[in-house]
Amino acid sequence: MSYGYYKQGPSVAEKRVKAQKWIASQLRKKVDITPVEEGCKPGTTWWGKAWCNNLERYADFSNRVTRGRSYVKNGFVVDFKFVNGVIVAKVLGSRAKPYDVQVVIEDLSEEKLQLVEKQCTQKLDSLETLLSGKFPEDLKNVYFEYLFPTPREIKFYCSCPDSAYMCKHVSAVLYAIACRVDSDPLFFFALRGIDTAKLLAKSIDDKVEDLLSNVTKTSKRALADEDTDKLFGL
Template sequence: MSSKYWTDIPQYSQPNASELRQKSAASRKKEKAKGKILEPVTAKGRMIVNEWWGKAWCDNLERYADYESRLDRGKRYIRTGAVIDLKIQKGKILARVQGTRKTPYKVEIRISPLSEEKCQAIIQRCGRKLENLEALLAGDFPEEMKELFQSKEGLFPSPNEISFSCSCPDWALLCKHVAAALYGVGVRLDENPLLFFELRGIEVGRFIDVTLANRVEAMLANAGNKTGRMLDEGEIGGLFGVI
């Protein structure tokens, strides 16, 4: 008895790295001739990602057993430049990934929007220290906020918050083209961490306004509370030699 579950699914040969590079270059040249603007993903070295944001995104993907079997192939595709176009939008990733055929496959990945509870959590954590907000705007990641993103209930998406489709004939739950696009997101986050907020549907401008408003509100609420660190008028006069 055959060990294959589906015996009527055609088997496709896997292009080697050289073939993928050649086909990817040809596809980019063809699309450019048509006047289309592509945003290819270039992985730098064997690590694919180098900064905290990119590494954390990829580590999050690799935590889930549902994706394990196809992620390695996705890594090979991203390293050979097969992701010839990748755009991150609110709750959506659109990609073109070169594969066996001449025409690149179309990949669409949807990410569920963040719950109000999770949005409030990040606002509160950022508001505790103003430098956290400044670091985020500068593209740096505050060390004390890592748990908020990386924990089990963190802001990185879980498998049940991700849905995807690919125009390839692979019937797998997660094909290598989708896997390559997901790794491509990690590369993009290395380049611009604020794209994460775009992807998860957080409007950065509103996020900043709410965070600062909460900060000011908390300061005003404590304005009338006298503490041991406050000086009364007599003490102030004595301090500066004023009678």
């Protein structure tokens, strides 16, 4: 009986070294690259964690996407850019040259955006509140349900020969998005084509309008002129 020979690929440590060498070579050539920092842990903020949770809640993604965590952590995403609405990345695999990966996230539909704006009414007062994730629990549920993309809204491509629906290089880039969102929450809104200024303005305008409407209402505690005269003996 003959047994097929399986060639073992490079170890994680070897690939780390290879990634570092590739990055160094590109920097020496003054190539514009933006590597995801080695040791990055996706999901350290509310927005980054919600991004990861959203990916993992779908059956289509859950069995495949988690393989990308170790690739991000070990620094194998050697380039990550957002160009004209497309994430363009390079991910190191078993070969010397990184694979090319592209990911496109569809813009949030106008219908969903209006639903979110309606729920945001008077619950947001600043950009800092929005980006920090320190808003009411019910608003967190709304954001998680409506702002984050479904599998159908995520398109991707990888130059590797893997025929799987989602290869580990693509999943690495999806987790790299979480790292980027952790460091810059505004990136998430750019991905989904959401104007944060408009989102905040709607909430603040509604809050101001409500305050003004209360000012113009006659309070039940207000005294009529004749009652005031009686009170002060006039």
